[in-house]
Amino acid sequence: MGNKLKAAAWGTRLALKINKPMIVFWLLLSVLLAVLPAVILFFYRSILGQISVFISAGTGSFNAVIPSILIMGAILTVSGISARLNDDFLYMVMFDAYYLGLEETMMDSAQRIPLSELSKKKTADEYFAVISRCGSLTDLTSSGCVLISKLVGIVSFLAVALSISAFIFCITLAYVVLSIALNLFNSGKNQVVWSVIREHLHHADYFEKLPQNGDTAKEIRIYEAAEGIKKQWNKAYAKVEEMEMRKNKGRARLNTVLETGFYIFMGIILLYCISAAGAGRMGPDTILMIISLCAGTAAAVSGISRSWHQLDYGLYGLDIQRRFFSNTPKVDPEEDGKKTDEPGNGDIIFELKNVSFAYNDEAPVLDNLSLRIRKGETLALVGINGAGKTTLIKILLGLLKPDSGEVLFMGKPYDAYKHGLINRRAGAFFQDFYLFHFTVQENVGIGNVGQVENEQMVLEAMDKGGALPLLRKLPGGLTTMVNRNVEKAGVVFSGGEGQRIAVSRTHMSDKEILIFDEPSSMLDPIAEMEQFSQIRNTAGGRTVILVSHRISFARLADRIVVLSGGGIAEQGVHDELINRNGLYAQFFHEQAQWYKTDSSGDQP
Template identity: 30%
Template sequence: MSQSIEQTTANLEINNVQNNHNQQNLITEFVKNIKNYSIVLARSLPLLWETAPKETSIIIILVLLRSCIPAISIAINKQIVDGISLALKSPESANFRTIISLVVFWVTAIFIENISTPWYNSAFINLADKLTANINIKLMEKADTFIDITNFENSKFYDELELLQNRASAEPLSLLQGILEILAILITLVSMLILLSTTAWWIPALILVACLPQTYLSFKLESEIWNKIFYKSPQSRRMRYYSNVLLTDTFVKEVRLFDLSAFFRQRYVAAFEDKYQMISQLRGKQAFITTILGILSASGNAFSFCWVVLQALAGKLTAGSILLLIQSLAYIQENINRLLQSSLILQRSTLFMEMFFRFMETQPSMTVSLPSKNVPKPLQSGIVFDNLEFAYPDGRKALSGISFTLHPGETVALVGENGAGKSTLVKLLARFYDPTSGNIYIDGENLKELDLKEWRKQIAVVFQDFCRYALTIGENIALGDTSAMDDLERLKLASEKSEIAYKIEKLSQGYSTPLGKQFDGTELSGGEWQKLAIARAFIREDDAQIMILDEPTAALDPRSEYEIFNSFAQLVRGKTAILVTHRLASVRLADRILVLKAGKLVEVGTHEELLQKNGEYATLWNMQAEQYQMSY
């Protein structure tokens, strides 16, 4: 028996320790959350001032003014009702001058509240527009500091960036709205609680105790919901992708030909259900808990109201005090509900801003040498690729043991099947990545130590995944060198070299012709877009020492391909050039051919030398010679 009592006592002590531990954890978590929100808000508020100091000043003044009006009005109402009650009981003791003054003050408060509204709305809308633009500009500026492209190929980083981009037009506005709303509500609540304390000190304390658990738990659940939304952000991207497949012109032909509509709708629904199933459960849990705690809060108000009624019946409170309590409780209940809703909105926006500030603090994965060295102009000894190794972050090995020298003024062709590592080698030369091991030397200087912006100005590239800009034809070409934006002669020369001038001359607006369907512009064929991208590289040829065509003719017919390569060979005379291709019809124009296979350099030589070796190059050539009906 005594052993059972001892065991029970021990269990109770363990439970007490666990309860105390849980309570301490809740307090610690609450303090931590409050600290985090305070830090984020403290960083967000200066952003408002930086964005629009004039509008921010107007809004703060008007919020402070408008928030005090309800309490002032209720206090005036109490005095008026008590004054009128006294006048009805004993007219000789009534102070009608005071009553009239109070009425004037009440009317003035109402006028101020109504007159300030349009000015507040105007300043708020202006600040909201500027804040959205400022957030987007900061995102773009920060993205520009990532000098390599590694982050943009990281799915987690890209998900976060896309979430920031998609919510940048909504969350900063919600943040602003939430801050102003909560500021106004808090001022109103504090003033109301002060008024109530004149009736009984414990009424404000009871109301606060009843509403705080509701506020805290709602915050906690909203934070959990936001985290789930971010966790499921890849599903959001899938939903947008499946929707775009069915709603844009890019896929319209194949969707109809292969009857893919039902397939992509099903994929959309599956992604939607996966994303929202867990979130909807959390929303239901949030609604249930908020309801229970709302009953607790309402019970506190009900108890206070009943107490005041009993006090009034006992003759201990005036009619004005009853009116004050009724109006104050109504305002408090309404504002607590508003505070809860605004706090949830503000919390979500605060979590967005926390992610925004974290993104702004993200460091580039590739460093720049400071002070950097000048880029050799012109190249003297050439470019040395010294035992290059490169593996992507996911572990895929793209290059292994690559070593060769690119001599000044030499044209080299990089050939090999898709996935051989040709484009990766070009990206390393442009320093979009740094090698996993090994180095690239420019006239004996390590590429990592050169001025990166100046180095990239020395390179003109046409990538296989070239961009199609929804700009004019002239602007599309001039993006290769923006100093040529208004130089029509340079634009014409570049377009002639890329074999696209004849097409432009047929258009009524010429180089001012807008392109792309996004803004009702003219749409070009795939080959024409490709020639435009080549012109963009050619516009840079006067300044660039290195010209690169990275699989530039995939959308061209054999004749156009030959013409482009032949033109390229003529244009790069005296320059260092790299021609990347897996189609070998025109590689004979190169001084040397480098053959890559599975990330390794397997053969080097001229066209004739490589055919005589009867190795990888000869195999590829013979396979393609039949296709082009060519013979060597």
């Protein structure tokens, strides 16, 4: 319950910050309409009393009752509107303000989370859960308004009950308290169910989307794995259905208990009314008023179950979001403002001192590694798969934090600089690049957002990235859509073509440091050398870091660093390392032999 209260307080503050007038207006209107049914009861009793006296004693005038009837009719008409102010209606009204508002707030908050933190799998998984529940704030505001209005309505009915009889008040209060207690108990059980459902839904969603992806669908078809994938999905979704069934059965049992409670409540009330009428203490007007009171109270209480269920679901999502943004390290704007945006002087761009890093509890990928990278230098990082090349550049870019050791940029620790300074100075291509469902121009131009509309700059970047020849076969040139997520007329590039687009994006960034991680892994050997030559020739005094497990390109670099066993095995220029006949020479000759043939034309 403590976490729910914290989530409710956090969500309320957030809702008021996003759109205060909306929640205040609908809350006040809902409360006002909720009181009207109790007000109607007093008019109802007054009218029945006057008519009863007129019929039995012949005193009074029927015309005297007409104003009260008209007033009650007007109130009934307005009160009828309150039936429309249910959870679904308010959710629809508040959706744009609070769903999109929460989504925007969360994305803004995520921008203050360091990339080194967002790169962690645990943080990324939690963020996925957080961003997928943007409706939680709308659940809180809509069902919260309805729930508060129903509680106000119940209190007003209790006030009417107290005005009639202490016994009626006590029985009505007992029924209300018991009903609310049962709702609270059931919501506690549902919260456990929701957390389990979320886990299994995530699992089922993975298998469901496999056939929807072109690459995985191809693999599934080739290896005839459809039945296996379907079986895995059924297994995961069976758990979801089981938990949903348990949740629905719980709600059905709750409704049955509440209905039974209502009949017991009505039975006790009717017995009391019969007894009081027999003793002459209660007239027909009061009896009819009490019956209407019981019906109105029951209607308000029965609505609580659905509203509470939706509110509880919203609080569950808000609590996950609250804890994520409270516990995940973020950049403090005030503290960040005190840091420098000016790099230090010197010839060394990056310096690593005794850096070690491991993923989770695995063996270290980097172990006590030290390295200096000079300004204007073209550096080649080579090594077998898993040697730590990509890990090293992610540490240089601040995407990962070392477990030990120190990393300096222009002579200062990364923490000495303002948030995002490294990203503003370094452009990077990663082997797991992503092409957006944008135009070709936008896919390249996003490397330098301020110049997306600069067609000439985009064309120059595509020329440097080797992607310019692709334009000749595109129907719309730069305006051709990439992929077919929405627009089915989009073009789907091959792996090598997509790689050229992504490399062009890095050139578009036009930053002083350029890092390329396996920029030619999908290219043929000739295209690969052309790619690296183009990078080398267009560096223009920039610091360039080239990464590949294929080392034929390395001879183009000013310096070659060979990674092995978590450290630097050797470093130098191509000819020097070949003459040493060490690990680099071994890699080079082993890869080169596959491009050689003997006199018969066969491979050795």
